[in-house]
Amino acid sequence: MANVDRAQVPRRICILRLSALGDCANVVPTIRTLQAARPDAEICWIINRAEASLVAELPRVECLVYDKHGGRGAIADLKRQLAGRRFDAFLNMHASWRANRISLLVQADRRIGFDARRARDAQRLFVRERIPAVASRHVVDGFLAFAAELGATEPVMDWRVPIADDDRAKARELIGDDRRDILFISPCSSHTRRNWLAERYAAVADHAIREHDMRVVLVGGPSDLEKQIGTSIEMAMSEQADNFIGATNLKQLIALFERGRLLVTPDSGPAHMANATDITTISLHAATDPRRSGAYRSRRFCVDYFAEAAAQYRDATPDALKWGTRIEDDDRVMALIPVEAVTERIDQAMVHPVSKS
Incomplete structure (x- = not known):
């Protein structure tokens, strides 16, 4: 170097x-x-x-x-x-x-x-x-x-972690032979008030299937809440999704992302883990500032309603708030994000994939 x-x-x-x-x-x-x-x-x-x-x-x-x-x-x-x-x-x-x-x-x-x-x-x-x-x-x-x-002034923008062959085999087994582009939806954050509404995830999933002939796959951890939200998304959809929530460990989840085209998720662990792959991440922000915690390699595809949340809940602009401020006052914060803001990002990403330089 x-x-x-x-x-x-x-x-x-x-x-x-x-x-x-x-x-x-x-x-x-x-x-x-x-x-x-x-x-x-x-x-x-x-x-x-x-x-x-x-x-x-x-x-x-x-x-x-x-x-x-x-x-x-x-x-x-x-x-x-x-x-x-x-x-x-x-x-x-x-x-x-x-x-x-x-x-x-x-x-x-x-x-x-x-x-x-x-x-x-x-x-x-x-x-x-x-x-x-x-x-x-x-x-x-x-x-x-x-x-x-410490003197290391040339950044190496590499998020990759070792993935075992068995973990990639598990991802191949789950995905099967379907050759369609995959939209992964990881609907949950550990901060529950960063989660978007199940019916809006469902509308986004239906859009991806109808407009882009995508396969929609739900992913996430094994908690009861994540499983409940996954079921709610499936029930609200007109089309059909695959539900792999609770079926993978962290390394297997990354192996799945390696096989995907798009990921939709709130500000969450998977949003940042996905930087280890070439998937385009559409991270959803109203409770948190994407300038601080947007999916780094896909920042131009963040859905940003933090300014609207700051105005409504803090009577302030994002720049006037202390660094790291979270606006997690109630479940309506993330409801500020409309379906159209997310489907627009999907349309843009399918035409102009993010540069992963």
Whole structure:
């Protein structure tokens, strides 16, 4: 890599980013950037158990798994794993009180946290350095600033994680021999008030089938809520969809996305996991600002009603709100997004696929 002084990029690096699934997916380009700048880097990542199932097999990355439900025992276990270890640099990429407490277990020559806009919960008291202010609002660019602070200034925009042959075989089994372009709908976020209405997903699905001869596949996790919403979408549709909600693990879901044309989803883990593939993601935003958390590689296809939500619920413009503001006041926030705004994005994407450069 040009213009990188590898002697300045530290070798032993500890990253703290516990959750959430989408944020952990968005840390991967930072790891790729550090590895490209310093191939012999030893990267240790402190991460929650669920999120580790997505990234634990990244090459040359050691995951120290923290069980957030484990109470004091989980802290003691992590302390044992870190005993006697010292790092050249500690990147505290998670601003929360829980992360602050965990950060005290890490011994490092440099302790780096977020800039003033991104930091919260008094993170500044637990670090010695802070990344410089980042003009972009997006979380990915904030994460990459940590790599730049260590001397790795040429971003590697690569979200890929290892996918086992068995996981790809599972995806092939589910998809079968149907050769139609696939629209995946992942209807749920872990923040339920980011979820769109089932009948509107159904209208979008019917549009994709009728206007573009697409196959519609519903995907998601195994929770009762996700299964309920999937059933509600099917019942509201005039056409027919395949419902694979609860049928895949995280790696198998990515393997499915590798075989798809479009993904429609709220601001959710799958929206950011999909950056690892060539699928075009149409992420739906009213509760959150797409400038911060839109699907990074498909940002021009985001459906953005955050300004309308800010005006209605905060009597403000998005720029007047604090970075990271969520407008999750009630179930009507996402109802600000009309069906036509999403079908228009589908029509645009089918004619002009997103550039994945």
